[in-house]
Amino acid sequence: MSPLPQDKNGCPYLQLAPMEGVGDRSFRKAMASIGGFDEAVRDFLRVPTNAHVRSLAKVYVASELSPIPLAAQIMGSDPHSMANMAVELVKKGALRIDVNCGCPSNTVTGNGAGSSLLKDPNILHTVAKAVVEAVSIPVTVKMRSGYEDISLFEENVLAAEATGVSYITLHPRTKVDGYGPPARWDLIARAKSLLKIPLVGNGDILTVKDALTMLETTKCDGLMIGRGSIINPFLFQEIRAHYAGIPYEPKWEDLLGFLETFIRDTPESFSTRLRLNKLKQLLGFMFRANPELLQKRQSVLSSSYTDPEAFLAFALPLLKENWRSYLTV
Numbered sequence: 079m080s081p082l083p084q085d086k087n088g089c090p091y092l093q094l095a096p097m098e099g100v101g102d103r104s105f106r107k108a109m110a111s112i113g114g115f116d117e118a119v120r121d122f123l124r125v126p127t128n129a130h131v132r133s134l135a136k137v138y139v140a141s142e143l144s145p146i147p148l149a150a151q152i153m154g155s156d157p158h159s160m161a162n163m164a165v166e167l168v169k170k171g172a173l174r175i176d177v178n179c180g181c182p183s184n185t186v187t188g189n190g191a192g193s194s195l196l197k198d199p200n201i202l203h204t205v206a207k208a209v210v211e212a213v214s215i216p217v218t219v220k221m222r223s224g225y226e227d228i229s230l231f232e233e234n235v236l237a238a239e240a241t242g243v244s245y246i247t248l249h250p251r252t253k254v255d256g257y258g259p260p261a262r263w264d265l266i267a268r269a270k271s272l273l274k275i276p277l278v279g280n281g282d283i284l285t286v287k288d289a290l291t292m293l294e295t296t297k298c299d300g301l302m303i304g305r306g307s308i309i310n311p312f313l314f315q316e317i318r319a320h321y322a323g324i325p326y327e328p329k330w331e332d333l334l335g336f337l338e339t340f341i342r343d344t345p346e347s348f349s350t351r352l353r354l355n356k357l358k359q360l361l362g363f364m365f366r367a368n369p370e371l372l373q374k375r376q377s378v379l380s381s382s383y384t385d386p387e388a389f390l391a392f393a394l395p396l397l398k399e400n401w402r403s404y405l406t407v
């Protein structure tokens with residue numbers, strides 16, 4: 079079977095992006111309660127040199143979203159440790175391992191990992207190849223378009239392919255771009271024209287129209303969505319429904335169900351303050367869904383509630399008021 083199958087209506091393979099800090103277990107569980115995506119990718123597991131891989135791998139639970147598969151992502155620069163970690167993750171049931179070649183954080187890149195791997199196609203190749211050779215499950219690479227600029231873009235893409243990875247996911251911004259300037263979808267098209275293996279397009283998909291435009295203009299084989307799914311957790315189902323040709327009209331109660339799952343799956347060990355911050359973070363995204371909500375966003379984020387329930391009692395009616403236009407963004 080192709081690593082990126084379509085559904086029976088021709089909808090391309092849809093993936094929930096890894097998002098460290100925001101897209102944690104409780105978010106993934108809440109997303110799975112709505113569904114619509116084929117696979118999720120866990121946020122990165124850092125793999126230092128000489129890592130004690132067994133203890134590091136403990137936080138990865140392959141069956142977390144069962145029956146939706148959860149791929150593991152690893153980030154490091156030491157080929158030997160990365161390979162060992164991959165082996166450990168296979169023992170834990172991973173069906174796919176993704177090599178992070180994109181994280182822009184300086185604490186990460188300072189150690190030569192994440193987007194630092196894009197500084198030299200040979201290093202990217204060595205690290206990814208070590209992982210490919212260590213395991214017999216599919217290994218993939220998730221990369222940005224470059225470190226400081228895109229001068230090594232094509233070489234990096236081809237170096238990744240030459241390792242034998244099953245496919246590449248491209249978030250077409252450089253490390254220096256961070257999350258600022260628009261993702262350069264033209265680079266997804268360029269990568270697609272270079273590659274023999276499938277390519278997943280990622281970056282700035284906020285609506286069904288964006289998804290269709292990316293597919294049409296880049297010819298990529300699958301889509302990965304991150305922030306767009308926090309802003310609108312129904313986005314995957316909307317894309318799928320578009321292909322099925324049936325209307326998809328989520329109700330306010332569906333959104334409440336999403337929030338309930340999110341709250342229920344927040345670790346019990348979290349303090350009240352942390353719970354509140356997690357909720358604010360989530361709603362901070364949701365209040366970006368349209369201009370009316372955006373106007374209210376600041377008052378929600380700066381509200382001084384200290385109790386999560388009181389905060390929700392304040393914020394949810396504001397969200398509900400403009401929820402109708404949610405789907406037309």
Ligand SMILES: Cc1cc2nc3c(=O)[nH]c(=O)nc-3n(C[C@H](O)[C@H](O)[C@H](O)COP(=O)(O)O)c2cc1C
Binds near residue numbers: 095096097120181306
């Ligand atoms: C808060 C946050 C955390 C992220 N963490 C990861 C990560 O752990 N691994 C990774 O490969 N990408 C990570 N990303 C990048 C996303 O997976 C994705 O490539 C990027 O956000 C662009 O897609 P989007 O516009 O659909 O959000 C993160 C992005 C955000 C906003």
